[in-house]
Amino acid sequence: MRRAAGLLLIVTSTLATLGMAAWGALALWFQAPFGEAGRAAPPAIWTIAVVVLLAMALRGRARFAWPALAGLAVAILAWWSTILPSNDRDWAPDVARTVTARVEGSTLVVENVRDFVWRTDEDFDERWETRRYDLDRIAGADLFLSYWAGEAIAHAIVSFAFDGSPPLAFSIEIRRRRGEQFSSVAGFFRRYELAFIAADERDVVKVRATVRHEDVRLYRIDIRPQTARRLLMSYVAMANEAAASPRWYNSLTTNCTTVIFGMARVLDPGVPRDWRVLFSGYLPGYLYDAGFLRRDAPLKSLVAQSHIAAKAPGPADDPDFSRRIREGVR
Known part of the structure; x- marks a missing residue:
């Protein structure tokens, strides 16, 4: 039973992390303030960082990797909260x-x-x-x-x-x-x-x-x-x-x-x-x-x-x- 519960926790955590990776990559793609030329770099760096940390977590370095992933999640949500709507833009x-x-x-x-x-x-x-x-x-x-x-x-x-x-x-x-x-x-x-x-x-x-x-x-x-x-x-x-x-x-x-x-x-x-x-x-x-x-x-x-x-x-x-x-x- 404990083994099944542990496996379920790993699967759930992995799926949640991959979901966070996908959401963060899209958010950075549409919102990163680097123009068209540098648009791909932030989501690529983000995705690589999340995937590398997830692989480390699944390969026995969980004590470091999971806190690091949590820190990334907090960081991107903090950045997301700074994106505010405006009535002052160059509108169509x-x-x-x-x-x-x-x-x-x-x-x-x-x-x-x-x-x-x-x-x-x-x-x-x-x-x-x-x-x-x-x-x-x-x-x-x-x-x-x-x-x-x-x-x-x-x-x-x-x-x-x-x-x-x-x-x-x-x-x-x-x-x-x-x-x-x-x-x-x-x-x-x-x-x-x-x-x-x-x-x-x-x-x-x-x-x-x-x-x-x-x-x-x-x-x-x-x-x-x-x-x-x-x-x-x-x-x-x-x-x-x-x-x-x-x-x-x-x-x-x-x-x-x-x-x-x-x-x-x-x-x-x-x-x-x-x-x-x-x-x-x-x-x-x-x-x-x-x-x-x-x-x-x-x-x-x-x-x-x-x-x-x-x-x-x-x-x-x-x-x-x-x-x-x-x-x-x-």
Whole structure:
């Protein structure tokens, strides 16, 4: 029995050490401040040091090797704790500003609403606006899902409808540096800050459907206006907080879908936890089961009518865009 327990301890310790080696190498790869030329050296040195000490531990020098490995673990975690998010970097133009808002009576004043005109991902006209919305005239909310990597993964955009005003869309995105490309692996290693973007649908929805050629789908959320208002104010509160105190994006725990789910849990703690929150492409099934989509038609029918890409092309300043993409979507 003691021999089995000792073997189990060795196996567990070895796996944990190898996991630490892999995590540390990736963290150093994405965060070490030596530029592209010296990027490979820190993770290589780290990996060699951990593997050599692990081999020493397994070959009878455990009294020295295990404390040394513990010291390495403490050192890299101490370094990791010094990597802090910032709002002051050379940002890509489309995330150069993030939304803030304030309430004046029954009016929501929204600053830095993005209304870009996109021709390609590199060719666009930058427009940032301040807009005012009557909170007493909020009518509801819709969900856009933009599929770019198969059926499991989609980017979520929540858009709020107002009587007499164009919709206000919120997109929770990575805040990329100028020239930087998204990597889902880098998203686990404090590479990107979280960006709250408020935008015109002719910008944030149309660019994904017509410029990036993603499969954009629209679902009408079945909630009352007062619930939509509470959800909107949750967005405003989190956006203002992020503008004051930046947050890290995380590919698994803090992304466009998990943040929405966290806000929904604040509004209704009874909202069930579900694996489909992590695999955002399957959100329609979750929303349907939870009663947030219309139940007078089968889910298959709602999915079939949700595709809007064919209706998205048109003039950049088309005032009828939001109405047109909703035709035939129940």
